[in-house]
């Protein structure tokens with residue numbers, strides 16, 4: 203064959219600068235594209251062999267990647283179907299260039315390149331991101347004359363005959379001066395490790411096979427043991443703690459999706475540990491930024507999702523608009539809910555033990571996804587200060603009789619810091635009220651979501667009001683004080699209580715004389731803002747506390763009877779400080795003085 207030269211028939215002189223600039227922002231993915239092509243070519247050959255259309259020896263099919271620093275080349279060699287000169291013209295010149303042409307035409311009218319990137323079959327041409335010349339030396343499985351194609355990234359190419367004895371394709375990249383970083387073995391092995399770790403055909407680099415061609419998500423769950431799942435988790439996250447449990451995804455309608463999602467253990471002071479689920483398309487790694495594919499609240503999960511229905515060259519806006527991606531998203535939510543329900547039904551004790559971690563997902567899910575609440579309401583658990591867990595129905599049943607207020611609302615009490623709120627919890631216990639523990643950063647939002655879902659139910663922190671007002675049953679005790687005396691008490695406490703509001707109440711005589719409470723509404727709003735990461739609008743405002751004075755306590759009567767004004771003031775201060783102390787709010791110089799006074803008085 204005479205060397206054939208040609209011009210690729212598109213008008214634009216040089217398309218590559220544009221492709222280089224816009225098609226892929228990440229130059230390293232040239233290797234992903236070329237290795238994927240080599241895998242495709244090898245799998246096509248295996249398929250032909252299995253259909254009886256190729257009866258030669260398959261032989262060793264390992265794909266080899268090598269770097270020659272001196273020659274400044276990177277070579278990707280496969281033993282796949284190969285191409286003859288006609289194939290090259292058809293698949294490399296025409297098809298890819300028609301893709302390029304289409305790309306350019308769209309690019310002209312669409313300044314937002316994000317919208318069009320990733321929709322064109324231009325994988326092979328990503329080679330020109332790093333190479334100034336690309337050479338293809340290939341021999342078809344049909345045992346035809348081997349061919350060599352070379353192109354310098356302009357629209358000119360050349361095809362000649364070449365010597366090649368074995369079947370398959372070598373892609374030789376003559377790396378450009380600005381891309382010499384890719385002539386480094388570490389760099390190449392890092393890229394392969396990232397993108398090719400689970401490719402289905404063996405890939406060899408530097409004398410070693412770098413991939414696991416049969417990862418567990420490609421197998422049937424019935425062929426796998428718990429140990430297999432745990433071992434795969436270690437392979438993905440060598441430094442991770444053992445996962446709590448996992449879900450094997452296997453969907454073939456209305457889209458194709460396989461994968462394994464793991465529930466990790468979550469530490470109490472949880473941090474949103476995103477970017478852990480890895481997205482693959484036919485075992486080719488695409489990204490670990492799964493924002494649009496995995497519902498937000500499940501981005502704390504770990505594992506792998508593989509879907510051929512997700513385009514390889516993904517861009518954010520493209521993913522968001524993709525109908526399949528939306529379906530995948532809701533499918534994953536459903537699967538996760540089903541799995542949690544299954545564990546809850548089959549192993550309630552185990553479920554309760556895992557609740558501290560699992561609860562974070564569930565709560566986040568409820569806060570961020572209405573549909574998830576409907577799926578999860580059966581297994582949402584509430585934990586009380588005795589460490590017992592209840593479902594929403596069970597809890598309502600438990601507290602309904604004793605904790606319904608005069609407006610017919612069931613009031614669920616909670617503490618976010620069991621130690622600090624001990625005085626209030628003790629007071630609630632005296633009434634045989636139950637107190638829940640709500641100590642995760644998400645709880646303010648979680649409680650809000652529950653209030654909007656549950657009928658006639660409200661949540662109040664145990665220190666948000668006086669014990670009688672927390673669950674106001676309308677049974678007010680008579681006050682032992684006259685109106686004048688009440689006024690006097692109020693005045694005395696106003697002197698010591700700064701900006702706080704004095705709230706005089708007729709509580710049982712054995713309740714504390716003073717307690718400092720933080721009204722629920724304002725406090726919860728602040729808590730919610732804090733976790734949402736919005737600037738704390740109210741942060742600058744001192745949060746008004748209420749000072750509840752128990753008019754029926756004997757010390758208040760004593761205070762009124764104290765004739766010496768100084769002694770009266772001192773007792774008022776002491777009582778107020780005791781209230782602060784019980785809330786853990788007495789600190790610094792005030793605390794020191796309190797201790798000194800107390801010591802002096804002993």
Ligand SMILES: Nc1ncnc2c1ncn2[C@@H]1O[C@H](COP(=O)(O)OP(=O)(O)OP(=O)(O)O)[C@@H](O)[C@H]1O
Nearest residue numbers: 239240243284293294298322323324325326327371
């Ligand atoms: N190593 C190879 N062996 C045999 N044929 C190949 C090889 N590499 C590329 N080809 C042929 O060239 C065509 C174009 O490759 P290119 O990567 O540009 O697009 P694609 O693989 O079809 O799509 P994608 O954009 O998903 O990569 C392939 O479809 C294939 O027919």
